[in-house]
Amino acid sequence: MLEGKNVVLGVCGSIAAYKSALLVRLLVKAGANVQVVMTADASNFITPLTLSTLSKNPVLTEYFVPETGEWNNHVELGLWADLMLIAPISANTLAKLAGGLTDNLLTAVYLSAKCPVYFAPAMDLDMWKHPSTKTNVQALQGFGNIMIAPGSGELASGLHGEGRMAEPEEIIEFLTADIKKKLPLVNTKALVTAGPTHEAIDPVRFIGNNSSGKMGFAIADELARLGADVTLVTGPTAQHSQQHSIKRVDVTSAAEMLSACQQYYTDADICIMSAAVADYTPTTVATQKIKKQDGSVLTIETKKTTDILKYLGDHKTDTQILVGFALETNNEEQNAIAKLKSKNLDFIVLNSLSDAGAGFAVDTNKITIIDRALHSTIFELKSKEDVAKDICNKVIALRIK
The missing domain is CATH 3.40.50.1950 (Flavin prenyltransferase-like)
Structure with a gap:
């Protein structure tokens, strides 16, 4: 505090x-x-x-x-x-x-x-x-x-x-x-996910993405500043929390992130899923490093990972607030609304890779918040710390309804 x-x-x-x-x-x-x-x-x-x-x-x-x-x-x-x-x-x-x-x-x-x-x-x-x-x-x-x-x-x-x-x-x-x-989220438990997941191909290689975890860490810090007891489940990242009270749970794969979310979701009043979870994972993981062979093509068979956000939406109670993210490259609002509905979210945070200064590994973000009534609020480009405040203010507004 x-x-x-x-x-x-x-x-x-x-x-x-x-x-x-x-x-x-x-x-x-x-x-x-x-x-x-x-x-x-x-x-x-x-x-x-x-x-x-x-x-x-x-x-x-x-x-x-x-x-x-x-x-x-x-x-x-x-x-x-x-x-x-x-x-x-x-x-x-x-x-x-x-x-x-x-x-x-x-x-x-x-x-x-x-x-x-x-x-x-x-x-x-x-x-x-x-x-x-x-x-x-x-x-x-x-x-x-x-x-x-x-x-x-x-x-x-x-x-x-x-x-x-x-x-x-x-x-x-x-x-x-x-x-x-005196804080608005005192006696509230929050679950936040951040960063990428790494899906192993062999002992040294993985399928991943460019998520830095900055947005999720900023959200976790802001929730803690507002009085919430925060559990942060994070994939591999170099980020560190600013708030000492945050409980950090490190995971690597989508399956590990799912398991951690299942463990902490039941007690959570607020869940904000900002992690960039892999949609696919290799069907089998080689036990030894795969050697490069001249003239050959490496084919990796994959399978879908469990949709963590949908799992949480399916198990959501009336008292829980569930927030998801949609990073889109085309048909942004249409895709975000479809995700909002299918995952049973209270609101979704949309950002587009076509917006300069938004997306992975940068210190700024430009978001649109879409709620259950399909009301959209567009925010200007801001630091991720200020974006986290906007997201948390929306959460507070829902809790005091």
Whole structure:
């Protein structure tokens, strides 16, 4: 859920600031872009160099840096962030944010932020229990900010009780769960196929096609970003998922792809079949490499593969959404509509090899979506990532009908 997110991490003056080093590491590991903003007091507990090294970005502490003449624009930082996390937040900064004071860069960024803001308090027991602190917490929550509650345990003063900042792992779990529950496809399972299949002729040769898998991987990534639990069944490809939560199942042949789809389809709420599955496979596979013979003709007898999309359409339930692709070279819309009907699809994604920038092994695509009512929506040439968004938006629209 944090992949690609721009995160402003605010660090305040607290002994718990030492935990921010691990917090930065976990955010970066989760795929987030992290910009640390520290108060002046925070640098007494952990050095900016440490957090700069871990975040791979300079740590910001002041509006203006005399040594370089640079101005750190709090408005730009607030607009850049997809989420802001202040961990630890001290009693002092809690009071400032509740009152709207902006005497440092961190508080100014907070007031400029248009994104969700999370705060993880850290202070001693008596400070945490004080009525003024409770009032400030309630004020921040009343503004729509989200508290990651402190834990209970031994405190720096020697007291035992509430006030310990939540552990970095707990904070990441909290952020992930909170982001996910707001997404449109949360609690949804999706099955996506991608790439080509390779049908063996002998141990070193195969029948295949030029599919790179880029479109299917982009769709799987977008579904995961929208909160779905995604299983990606892929043929041989060099592509990699951007979303760490995706379950990848590697297959080679059409028969293996069918078997994987049969395994995961029953539980799937959404199935998007973008793989370029071979229509034919050799009847027999040579156990040894076939040697070239001068003047001879090599004849390979083939048989039809099982039509995976038709199998899924025949076993589709009323609650499942099934999407297919049609890559055509002639009579494009007519062929796509025939496939839509015969495979029992909710909609079909049509693209044509006659369209420049569409097809295999390129980073763009130009599609037409045709639904059950035979309504066609034509999209302009876009990146495959943006095409994936258009396809997923259509899926969401069908689910909320």
